[in-house]
Amino acid sequence: MAATELEQVVNLCKRRGFVYPSAEIYGGSRSSYDYGPLGSLMLRNVREAWIRTMVQQRDDVVLIDAAILAPPQVFEASGHLANFSDPLVDCTKCKQRFREDHLTDPNVCPNCAAVGSFTEARAFNLMFKTFAGPIEGAGAEVYLRPETAQGMFVNFVNVLQTSRKKPPFGIAQVGKSFRNEITPGNFIFRTREFEQMEMEFFVPPAESAHWYQYWCDARMRWYTDLGIPAEMLMLRPHEADELSHYSTGTSDIEFKYPWGWGELEGIAQRTDFDLQRHAEHSGQKLDYFDQANNERYVPYVIEPAAGVTRAMAAFLLAAYDEDIVNDEPRTVLRLHPRLSPYKVAVLPLSKKDTLTPLARELYATLADRYMVDYDETQAIGKRYRRQDEIGTPLCVTVDFDSLEDDAVTIRDRDSTAQVRVPIASLLSEVAGRLGF
Numbered sequence: 001m002a003a004t005e006l007e008q009v010v011n012l013c014k015r016r017g018f019v020y021p022s023a024e025i026y027g028g029s030r031s032s033y034d035y036g037p038l039g040s041l042m043l044r045n046v047r048e049a050w051i052r053t054m055v056q057q058r059d060d061v062v063l064i065d066a067a068i069l070a071p072p073q074v075f076e077a078s079g080h081l082a083n084f085s086d087p088l089v090d091c092t093k094c095k096q097r098f099r100e101d102h103l104t105d106p107n108v109c110p111n112c113a114a115v116g117s118f119t120e121a122r123a124f125n126l127m128f129k130t131f132a133g134p135i136e137g138a139g140a141e142v143y144l145r146p147e148t149a150q151g152m153f154v155n156f157v158n159v160l161q162t163s164r165k166k167p168p169f170g171i172a173q174v175g176k177s178f179r180n181e182i183t184p185g186n187f188i189f190r191t192r193e194f195e196q197m198e199m200e201f202f203v204p205p206a207e208s209a210h211w212y213q214y215w216c217d218a219r220m221r222w223y224t225d226l227g228i229p230a231e232m233l234m235l236r237p238h239e240a241d242e243l244s245h246y247s248t249g250t251s252d253i254e255f256k257y258p259w260g261w262g263e264l265e266g267i268a269q270r271t272d273f274d275l276q277r278h279a280e281h282s283g284q285k286l287d288y289f290d291q292a293n294n295e296r297y298v299p300y301v302i303e304p305a306a307g308v309t310r311a312m313a314a315f316l317l318a319a320y321d322e323d324i325v326n327d328e329p330r331t332v333l334r335l336h337p338r339l340s341p342y343k344v345a346v347l348p349l350s351k352k353d354t355l356t357p358l359a360r361e362l363y364a365t366l367a368d369r370y371m372v373d374y375d376e377t378q379a380i381g382k383r384y385r386r387q388d389e390i391g392t393p394l395c396v397t398v399d400f401d402s403l404e405d406d407a408v409t410i411r412d413r414d415s416t417a418q419v420r421v422p423i424a425s426l427l428s429e430v431a432g433r434l435g436f
């Protein structure tokens, strides 16, 4: 089962400290969110799962971390200043603003139901502009990046010269991006401040079609390997009128959100568009000399572009489940162990001092390797439920017998089955069950 209503996950996230509306004490915001103690751990896990697959397990992709603020020249060259806009319409009756391409009926206002009340659509550029230094004005403008991708293009030669890679190879990056979205919404699905994980894969032009297919398949697999059921995902090629200004072909990995199918990640064929444009605008050579074939060429680019925050939403929605355990309803997040905020919870059966030293010792041993929760409040059943609800795959219970038999109980989140395990083999038992 997965969440059927967005509210199920929104409420759980608020209740358990995954996600809060940003600056909530001042009324909160629909356009950005703060990630709490559990949400920030989970975001880190999503990032690390991506870096593990996209960088660590490959010898043809390197990681960078480029600046968020960039001068206008970058976005003039990339085409974002001219083209990165959405069609904005105003309702003349209720004064609300909408993205024209998101309206179900382009004649009817979804807020006040007025008919024919929209202004002509105008192009609204989505980039946030600010000023660097103490003087505002021309020459001091900088932009908050709307995608991490340009950091890879402007550093193409730096990386080529310092990393000893040659096409086909990729440059990956994880970091914040900013878009002045006209209609942010659906919780963390569309926000104005969000996090992306993108990789630009530079290939000989003749290999572009092969690598496009390769990355479409690989990226679908990443989500299913991390527990999203295949039937909640589909690959949808863009229609010609949906393509970004830099793309000759894009497929979206779509996820079945409670409100319908929607984008989770895009895989685009950016050709040599960005490198050519930056070469023209900067006057620098952004190409590759292939010594084996004695030819110089500008590589083509295949770009898998995902959202950290949007992926977290999808993982939470897919993992959400409600079942009955011991005749009581239970909410459980069936998250992949790599994604769950805590991997293990150590729970002394009672708060009595006699159990504390052993429980603390086991906590320290496990915490050396994993993110571990320690909880000695409330009845044990309630503590299990709390861990189920935040997706902790394993609970380790220390009871009074543990002091005699040097063993503890391991409880599995999904099956709720409990087994007794010698303390001496606890670490290997946990590693075997988590898979790492």
Ligand code: GAP
Residues within 6 Å of the ligand: 146, 147, 148, 149, 179, 181, 188, 189, 190, 191, 192, 193, 194, 195, 196, 198, 263, 264, 265, 266, 303, 305, 306, 307, 308, 309, 310, 311
């Ligand atoms: N460099 C290409 C690029 O940025 P995109 O399809 O606009 O392509 C890639 O964005 C991914 O970034 C999206 O599939 C989504 O996961 C995430 N994303 C984009 N805009 C977002 C927003 N406003 N809020 C949250 N995530 C967003």
